[in-house]
Amino acid sequence: MFQEYLAKNQLKLTPQRMCILDVFLRYRGHMASEELYEQVKKRDPHIGQATVYRTLKLLSGSGLAKEVHFGDGLTRYESTYGEEHHDHLICERCGKNMEVVDPRIEALQEELAARHGFSLTSHRMYLYGLCEECRKG
Amino acid sequence: MFQEYLAKNQLKLTPQRMCILDVFLRYRGHMASEELYEQVKKRDPHIGQATVYRTLKLLSGSGLAKEVHFGDGLTRYESTYGEEHHDHLICERCGKNMEVVDPRIEALQEELAARHGFSLTSHRMYLYGLCEECRKG
DNA sequence: CTTGGTGCAAATTATTTGCAAATTA
DNA sequence: TAATTTGCAAATAATTTGCACCAAG
Numbered sequence: 638m639f640q641e642y643l644a645k646n647q648l649k650l651t652p653q654r655m656c657i658l659d660v661f662l663r664y665r666g667h668m669a670s671e672e673l674y675e676q677v678k679k680r681d682p683h684i685g686q687a688t689v690y691r692t693l694k695l696l697s698g699s700g701l702a703k704e705v706h707f708g709d710g711l712t713r714y715e716s717t718y719g720e721e722h723h724d725h726l727i728c729e730r731c732g733k734n735m736e737v738v739d740p741r742i743e744a745l746q747e748e749l750a751a752r753h754g755f756s757l758t759s760h761r762m763y764l765y766g767l768c769e770e771c772r773k774g
Numbered sequence: 775m776f777q778e779y780l781a782k783n784q785l786k787l788t789p790q791r792m793c794i795l796d797v798f799l800r801y802r803g804h805m806a807s808e809e810l811y812e813q814v815k816k817r818d819p820h821i822g823q824a825t826v827y828r829t830l831k832l833l834s835g836s837g838l839a840k841e842v843h844f845g846d847g848l849t850r851y852e853s854t855y856g857e858e859h860h861d862h863l864i865c866e867r868c869g870k871n872m873e874v875v876d877p878r879i880e881a882l883q884e885e886l887a888a889r890h891g892f893s894l895t896s897h898r899m900y901l902y903g904l905c906e907e908c909r910k911g
Numbered sequence: 912c913t914t915g916g917t918g919c920a921a922a923t924t925a926t927t928t929g930c931a932a933a934t935t936a
Numbered sequence: 937t938a939a940t941t942t943g944c945a946a947a948t949a950a951t952t953t954g955c956a957c958c959a960a961g
Contacts, residue, residue: 649935649940670926685943690926706843710925710951726892739886742879746901749876754906755863762899764883769891786915786960807951822918827951847926847950 638718642699653684657692658701667705667713667734707734707763724762730771737764775855779836790821794829795838804842804850804871844871844900861899867908874901 639658643650660676661668674689693714696702702714707727722743723736742762750757776795780787797813798805811826830851833839839851844864859880860873879899887894 644936647936647940651935651941653942683943687927687944688942691941704845706845708841708843712925726887726890728892729895735890737886737890739882742882742886745876745879745882746899749874749879750863750901750903753863753872753874755865755901755903756909757901757903758866759903760899760901762883762897764887764892764894764897766887766892766894766896772893784915784961788916788960790917820918824919824952825917828916849950 639696639699639701642695642701648695653681653688654692654695656681656684657689658696661693661696661702661714662716662718667707667715669711669713671711673714705761724764726764726766728768728771729765730767730774733768776833776836776838779838780832785832790818790825791829791832793818793821794826795833798830798833798839798851799853799855804844804852806848806850808848810851842898861901863901863903865905865908866902867904870905 639654640650642648643654657673657677660680661673664673664676670686670690670693673693674684674686677684677689693702697704697714701716701718703717705713705715705725707713707725721738723738724742725734726737727734746760747757776791777787779785780791794810794814797817798810801810801813807823807827807830810830811821811823814821814826830839834841834851838853838855840854842850842852842862844850844862858875860875861879862871863874864871883897884894
């Protein structure tokens, strides 16, 4: 899948890219470039962070990863491989965050967009609140 | 309203803050610090950008402004004074963006959060797509 | 007159880029 | 072999901070 994308765009499959992709896919959750870089260095200490940044953009372009912005200055990426689309429910106190979907919301989003003449290509929805534990604590 | 907030937090009302607030409220749309700074300079050329950044954070803390992230690296702010909550519908080609709301979506968001034990405090929803003109052109 | 604010310039932070050497197709 | 990629370090871009001076309560 990544290989196809590379081939299609006359890009090359390098060991660095394979390593970064592999670490990225194995890791669960939303990772920022810096975190990914730390992990990657453990396997191949002389991969540079610029390569990680560059590869992350590639993955994003290929559709294997998706940018997510939680509001701190960081650009995070999440894998979309074998993953359904989802939105994010984030606890403002403890930072816990879960992936959620509601098909009824998805349908209404399409409708809402259509009502304004738009055809949707994607969306992001972030729900902020307090989780059960934090509400009690 | 801003004054109350300042007083409550033992902060001071300065001419710079008044000027920045005034420009901010007058301006329509979502403005980044840099843009606001440009406008503010026209009125009082020796206000520094640091003050604009600092004031924008204040406004955000006071509830008069709200951070918005469209996905380019910029932090934008929109006024919430006298404004209803809304979400954003953004054209990926021409950048046009409109404010939208759907009460049914809002209700379902609450429900979805509750189902996971969360109580919502806020949310952001960004719908990306192509507007009518861009779809034709 | 005390506490907080301002402007400036220097410092951070996250990310991008230039370039010579190395590598893939 | 030609074209792309890499790692490094230097360059940007957005935002923050330290500090001496100024001003609001």
